[in-house]
Amino acid sequence: MNRLTEHGITLFAWITGIIVIGAIGVLLSFLLYKGIPALNPSMIFGETRPLDALLLKKAVVDGLFPAIAGTILLIITSIIWAIPIGVASGIYLAEYCNVRWKPLFNFLLDVLAGIPSILVGLFGFAISIFLHRHLSEHIYPCFLISSLALACLVLPYIIRTTEQSLTNLPFSIKTTGLALGASRLQNILFILIPYNLSSIISGIILAIGRCAEDTAVIMLTGVVAMAGIPTSVFSQYEAIPFYIFYISSDYNSQQELMQGFGASIILLGICAFLFTLSNILKRKVAIRFATHT
Amino acid sequence: MRPSIEKFAEKGFLLSALLSASITIFIFSFMFLFSLPLFKGGHIAQFLRLGWNPYDGKFGVLPMMVGTVIIASFAILIATPFGIGCSALISVFSQRNFGRFLRKLVEFMTGIPTVVYSFVAIFLLVPLVREIFQKGTGMCVLTASIMLALLILPTIVLFLTDAFNSVPKSYLNAAEALGATPVQKLIYVIIPSAWKGIISGLVLAAGRAVGDTMISLMIAGNALQIPKGLSDAARTLTAHIALIIASDYESPEFKSIFVCGLILFVFTMLIVLVLRLLGYFEILRER
Numbered sequence: 001m002n003r004l005t006e007h008g009i010t011l012f013a014w015i016t017g018i019i020v021i022g023a024i025g026v027l028l029s030f031l032l033y034k035g036i037p038a039l040n041p042s043m044i045f046g047e048t049r050p051l052d053a054l055l056l057k058k059a060v061v062d063g064l065f066p067a068i069a070g071t072i073l074l075i076i077t078s079i080i081w082a083i084p085i086g087v088a089s090g091i092y093l094a095e096y097c098n099v100r101w102k103p104l105f106n107f108l109l110d111v112l113a114g115i116p117s118i119l120v121g122l123f124g125f126a127i128s129i130f131l132h133r134h135l136s137e138h139i140y141p142c143f144l145i146s147s148l149a150l151a152c153l154v155l156p157y158i159i160r161t162t163e164q165s166l167t168n169l170p171f172s173i174k175t176t177g178l179a180l181g182a183s184r185l186q187n188i189l190f191i192l193i194p195y196n197l198s199s200i201i202s203g204i205i206l207a208i209g210r211c212a213e214d215t216a217v218i219m220l221t222g223v224v225a226m227a228g229i230p231t232s233v234f235s236q237y238e239a240i241p242f243y244i245f246y247i248s249s250d251y252n253s254q255q256e257l258m259q260g261f262g263a264s265i266i267l268l269g270i271c272a273f274l275f276t277l278s279n280i281l282k283r284k285v286a287i288r289f290a291t292h293t
Numbered sequence: 294m295r296p297s298i299e300k301f302a303e304k305g306f307l308l309s310a311l312l313s314a315s316i317t318i319f320i321f322s323f324m325f326l327f328s329l330p331l332f333k334g335g336h337i338a339q340f341l342r343l344g345w346n347p348y349d350g351k352f353g354v355l356p357m358m359v360g361t362v363i364i365a366s367f368a369i370l371i372a373t374p375f376g377i378g379c380s381a382l383i384s385v386f387s388q389r390n391f392g393r394f395l396r397k398l399v400e401f402m403t404g405i406p407t408v409v410y411s412f413v414a415i416f417l418l419v420p421l422v423r424e425i426f427q428k429g430t431g432m433c434v435l436t437a438s439i440m441l442a443l444l445i446l447p448t449i450v451l452f453l454t455d456a457f458n459s460v461p462k463s464y465l466n467a468a469e470a471l472g473a474t475p476v477q478k479l480i481y482v483i484i485p486s487a488w489k490g491i492i493s494g495l496v497l498a499a500g501r502a503v504g505d506t507m508i509s510l511m512i513a514g515n516a517l518q519i520p521k522g523l524s525d526a527a528r529t530l531t532a533h534i535a536l537i538i539a540s541d542y543e544s545p546e547f548k549s550i551f552v553c554g555l556i557l558f559v560f561t562m563l564i565v566l567v568l569r570l571l572g573y574f575e576i577l578r579e580r
Contacts, residue, residue, distance in 0.1 A: 015378070017379050020398075020446065024443075089313040092310040096307065114564055116531055116557055117504070122324075215506070216531070220535065245510075248412050
């Protein structure tokens, strides 16, 4: 290989790196430049007094508050569905599943993890039609369906992180409890899980991030542009990502557009925060394993 | 703990695992069930072949399939050289400051919501593309492909750097002892011995590109036509599903959405099978 080609290849690598950094830099600074001036309490609470809105005394009509509340409620509900089932499945796959069934479980869960989120949304939508036809006329796409569909979306992440954090433990940790006479369940609940709790939690935090940002699932399962704070699990609701989507195609005034930019910054902030938190936890785990072995 | 609790917990774990795994089967069954009438009526060939024109009784999903393939292929075409360049930079040329910063940034990119990407693109990239082509709205195959490339770049880079880093140290030392420069190490040692990882990363990225909804929905234009060039608007399978207006559940328009769903499901299954053949999941689990 001659000198020139070598230099060319090195130069190419540097150029790609600089272009990528530049592209993300331009994207983010454009967003901040446009959105920061719009960030103020009236963007979130509109004309309503913040305290009244937080205490649910008055409905916020022209602010982001209902969307933020909707997203938070949605995250909490979906995670409540997903954590117990996900962690229990992870424990089963890591500790109980026999070799014959494992490939089948792995295949089904890998497909579930790879399914486009819009398909999970369509699934939720199909279920609501099914229930509408066969169970009750009053069931439409709603908050409950959305949270269940989102739980399906993030379930594989939680299962995999739980499973991996249990199987990757050092052999000595796995067997000490058993050698001291602990039962299988005691060993799992009191030794293995507490030992690696932070890596399981970092997986859960990533799952929360997916719940917060996902738009495709909720847009088919009950999110709407104007609904206020959901009053029951069967009502429709608002959410930040859908609000951003809605504004992008349907803004009537400059002020609404600015709210879209503000909402984008808020959503990006939430995701960046969750991402950093999960990384800190992961690093903690890595450090402990490094010192252990 | 009492044996009965042990047994009970084990049953609970098994039940949860069965429930989680059965979701995949449920999703498939629902797609199949809802598109079954079309299979039964023998209209399925019609759905796959013809174009979309409801007033003419044509509900073919071919335009969406072509749109998906074109947008995703261009995204991969754009992202691959960037992905390889960045990964080479991170794991070979600049392992210190710049490379480390780039890797952190790429990791951070995985956390940026797709809806934020598309929202910014509407006001930044779309006007630019409109100026360049001097026609249309600027929402076209090219715009969507560029943003999609940015979206799948982290998948490629993170996977490639891992593949590059997993090349045995002894190979690299041997090459170095023979006087190889960093570029020669990359071209003659690292890339040939990491090719499985490279292909896996690209396949995974293809899966993400096809499965993404928000970018194609918001900036590809959603036109119901087979795109003839980069400046044409197009609609993807995912965007088509997202755009349903559910008024009449019995209409062929509505059922065609589940055909799109079925196609995407089968595609996902193929991706998983290919990754399995390449040994991707084994690599992942060993980590």
